[in-house]
Amino acid sequence: xxxxxxxxxxxxxxxxxxxxPLCFAAKTQQGSGKxxxxxxxxxxxxxxxxxxxxxxxxxxxxxxYVGAETCKTCHEEAARSYERGxxxxxxxxxxxxxxxxxxEACHGPGKAHxxxxxxxxxxxxxxxxREESSKRCLGCHEFGQEHANFLRSDHLKNNVGCVDCHSIxxxxxxxxxxxxxxxxxxxx
Numbered sequence: 001x002x003x004x005x006x007x008x009x010x011x012x013x014x015x016x017x018x019x020x021p022l023c024f025a026a027k028t029q030q031g032s033g034k035x036x037x038x039x040x041x042x043x044x045x046x047x048x049x050x051x052x053x054x055x056x057x058x059x060x061x062x063x064x065y066v067g068a069e070t071c072k073t074c075h076e077e078a079a080r081s082y083e084r085g086x087x088x089x090x091x092x093x094x095x096x097x098x099x100x101x102x103x104e105a106c107h108g109p110g111k112a113h114x115x116x117x118x119x120x121x122x123x124x125x126x127x128x129x130r131e132e133s134s135k136r137c138l139g140c141h142e143f144g145q146e147h148a149n150f151l152r153s154d155h156l157k158n159n160v161g162c163v164d165c166h167s168i169x170x171x172x173x174x175x176x177x178x179x180x181x182x183x184x185x186x187x188x
Contacts, residue, residue, distance in 0.1 A: 060099060064109035068102030071110060074117070075103075078169045085177060087168055090140075106136055106168070130161030137162040 068091060072079040082088060082103070091102045104110050106123070113122035125133045134150060141147050150156060165185055171177040178185055 060109050062098050064111045065098035065101075065104050066110045066114050067098070067104075070114050071103040074114075079103075081169045081171075085168060085171070085174070105140070125163050130159050130164070131156060133163050134161040137166075 068079070068082075087105075090100060090105045093100050098104060099109070106125075108123040110122055112118070123136070125136075128136070131151070134156060138147060138150060142150075150162075155161070165179060166177045167179050168177060170179075172180050180188065
C-alpha cells in the first residue's frame with residue numbers, strides 16, 4: 001500500500017501537515033505560560049484579521065457598551081471616516097462581544113461618556129503614552145508581519161507609536177491609513 005515512493009511522500013506530507021498545527025499550538029501555549037482559554041485568544045497567527053488580544057481588553061459588563069450608532073450621534077465626521085476605512089469590519093464580529101466592535105473596540109466602553117459627554121470617561125489616544133496607545137492597536141494587529149515585535153522596535157524605543165504615523169479618522173493616504181505620504185512621513 002505505501003510501497004511506492006510517491007505514496008510514502010504523500011503520507012509524509014499529510015503527517016507533517018496534520019501534526020504541525022498541534023506542535024505550534026503546544027509550543028505557543030508552553031512559551032506563553034497561559035491556560036488553554038487565554039491561549040486561544042492570543043495564539044492565532046491569522047495575520048491582520050486575528051482575534052484581538054485579551055490583554056488589551058478588560059472584561060467589562062456588556063451593558064457599559066452603547067454601540068457605534070450611539071457614537072455617531074455626536075461624532076458624525078469621525079464616523080464617516082471610520083466607515084470609509086477598514087475598521088468598520090469590527091462591527092460584523094457580533095459573536096466576539098461588544099468590546100471587540102466598532103468605536104468601543106479602540107475607545108473602550110462608551111456608556112459613561114455618552115451619558116455625560118465627559119471626554120475623560122472614554123479612552124482618548126492623545127492622552128495615552130505611545131506604548132499604551134500602540135498596545136491598543138496591537139490588540140488586533142499584533143500578528144501582522146509588519147507589526148511583529150513592535151513593542152521592542154526602534155520606533156517605540158524612540159517614542160514613536162502607531163498613532164504617530166497612522167490615523168483611523170483622518171488619514172491622508174487611505175491604503176495604510178497614513179497621516180502623510182512616505183518618505184516625508186518618516187522624515188518628519
